[in-house]
Amino acid sequence: MLAQASFTDSHEGFVVSGEPRHAPSWAEARELAYQCAGPLPSSKVTLGEAIGRTLTSPVTAQRNLPHYASSAMDGWAINGSGPWILTTAGLPLSPGEASVIATGGLVPTAASAVLRKESGHASADGHLSLRHDAKPGETLPGRHIRPAGEEAAAGEVLIPAGTLLNPAHIALAAVAGHDHVQVQRKPRVAVVLTGSEVVTSGEPAPGQVRDAFGPQLDAVISQLGGEPGGQRRIGDSYEEWMAALGRVPDGVPPDVTITTGGTGKSGADHFRDAIVALGDRLLLDEIAMRPGHPAVLAELPDGRFVIGLPGNPLAAMMALMTLGEPLLAAMGSRPLRAAVLMTSGADIDPDPGRTRLMPCTRIHDLAFPASRTGPGMMRGLAWADGYMAVPPEGVAAGAPVPVLPLPWTAPINFPDQSGGYAGWPA
Ligand SMILES: Nc1nc2c(c(=O)[nH]1)N[C@H]1C(S)=C(S)[C@@H](COP(=O)(O)OP(=O)(O)OC[C@H]3O[C@@H](n4cnc5c(N)ncnc54)[C@H](O)[C@@H]3O)O[C@H]1N2
Numbered sequence: 001m002l003a004q005a006s007f008t009d010s011h012e013g014f015v016v017s018g019e020p021r022h023a024p025s026w027a028e029a030r031e032l033a034y035q036c037a038g039p040l041p042s043s044k045v046t047l048g049e050a051i052g053r054t055l056t057s058p059v060t061a062q063r064n065l066p067h068y069a070s071s072a073m074d075g076w077a078i079n080g081s082g083p084w085i086l087t088t089a090g091l092p093l094s095p096g097e098a099s100v101i102a103t104g105g106l107v108p109t110a111a112s113a114v115l116r117k118e119s120g121h122a123s124a125d126g127h128l129s130l131r132h133d134a135k136p137g138e139t140l141p142g143r144h145i146r147p148a149g150e151e152a153a154a155g156e157v158l159i160p161a162g163t164l165l166n167p168a169h170i171a172l173a174a175v176a177g178h179d180h181v182q183v184q185r186k187p188r189v190a191v192v193l194t195g196s197e198v199v200t201s202g203e204p205a206p207g208q209v210r211d212a213f214g215p216q217l218d219a220v221i222s223q224l225g226g227e228p229g230g231q232r233r234i235g236d237s238y239e240e241w242m243a244a245l246g247r248v249p250d251g252v253p254p255d256v257t258i259t260t261g262g263t264g265k266s267g268a269d270h271f272r273d274a275i276v277a278l279g280d281r282l283l284l285d286e287i288a289m290r291p292g293h294p295a296v297l298a299e300l301p302d303g304r305f306v307i308g309l310p311g312n313p314l315a316a317m318m319a320l321m322t323l324g325e326p327l328l329a330a331m332g333s334r335p336l337r338a339a340v341l342m343t344s345g346a347d348i349d350p351d352p353g354r355t356r357l358m359p360c361t362r363i364h365d366l367a368f369p370a371s372r373t374g375p376g377m378m379r380g381l382a383w384a385d386g387y388m389a390v391p392p393e394g395v396a397a398g399a400p401v402p403v404l405p406l407p408w409t410a411p412i413n414f415p416d417q418s419g420g421y422a423g424w425p426a
């Protein structure tokens with residue numbers, strides 16, 4: 001299995017049991033990134049912090065919910081069918097007595113019902129009578145009283161473990177008296193942006209490029225279930241790489257570090273050398289896919305993961321989907337998202353030996369490759385509904401092709417999850 005595979009120190013090839021082999025396929029790389037990490041431990045958070053998180057311990061009703069019988073209306077607590085003598089609010093009622101009560105108020109002992117304000121008439125001399133136009137049944141026992149335990153009995157599970165918490169879950173936990181809940185911890189993801197030619201504002205001069213990652217990568221990390229753990233910029237030197245990868249940043253260390261650029265194997269690219277010098281385990285070096293083939297996945301001796309994304313912007317985003325999405329899903333205890341089979345709207349030529357990840361648009365339930373999708377381009381991805389994983393043998397128009405949503409398109413563009421595609425034949 002790939003999980004047992006490793007690289008030679010010279011990075012010349014992927015070896016399994018001493019035998020050189022080709023770079024893993026796109027599907028193998030996704031699977032390896034998913035299998036290499038387990039769920040992070042849970043953490044206790046305040047209710048306000050818990051929305052959008054996955055609950056790891058059930059929330060139970062510690063006592064009856066509501067815990068006292070309360071009035072559902074503004075009016076009077078009554079004992080009997082009337083008329084009644086008004087008495088002090090809150091005191092036990094004798095037969096024929098009534099007292100003022102507000103919605104949500106504690107129903108006094110021996111009250112048989114609550115009479116709505118619009119159904120009764122209180123006279124100046126302290127008597128209460130039923131109005132002639134009151135609805136039938138207004139004085140029946142239990143009327144307009146919310147009994148204790150109506151919503152849940154003490155001990156009942158209100159929110160099971162595994163629930164993705166929405167605002168209503170949080171309100172439910174609050175009314176049940178909880179201040180904190182146990183949730184799945186999100187992986188903290190730090191970003192190291194490399195390249196002395198990369199500038200962060202304005203129009204770049206010839207030989208410079210404007211940073212495509214800094215302004216958006218943290219948002220994508222959040223959409224993939226991670227917690228952004230800070231960004232750092234370095235140049236291209238080996239020393240800078242060593243410092244950025246080796247140093248545990250102040251405060252909470254990241255669970256994952258994502259780097260951009262420097263994944264090439266030229267003398268100018270130091271990512272691999274730094275990884276090896278730090279004693280890291282290269283879990284994956286190169287993927288048989290395009291773009292993004294130089295992507296790397298490594299594990300540091302202290303258990304932190306490093307994802308090396310290529311510098312070309314589209315290549316980096318496709319490599320992030322291939323490695324980052326599965327890794328963060330595994331750490332967040334979420335399933336690996338399956339591709340959906342869609343019908344290709346176009347013929348796509350073979351590209352022997354590698355999967356092509358092509359941003360695509362959905363038109364009348366057909367998937368069409370987007371245009372302007374060179375490895376360094378962003379225009380195609382910007383308008384895409386997802387990306388196709390085109391197999392090495394290509395795909396004919398009208399034939400099925402696996403398609404995955406992008407983190408920012410998932411909720412709206414892929415309603416039909418039937419025919420989910422779990423893996424690519426190795
Ligand atoms: N001799 C070979 N050269 C290259 C190969 C190869 O196989 N043999 N592969 C090409 C492919 S494919 C890719 S992808 C890149 C990988 O490059 P690196 O990861 O080493 O990245 P850099 O060389 O640092 O940068 C590549 C490209 O991306 C631009 N870049 C870098 N950072 C940013 C950023 N933050 N925002 C926007 N653009 C960025 C950088 O300026 C370069 O233009 O290698 C190919 N070469």
Ligand code: MOO
Pocket residue numbers: 290291292293294310312314315316375376
């Ligand atoms: O990974 Mo490179 O961008 O194929 O182009």
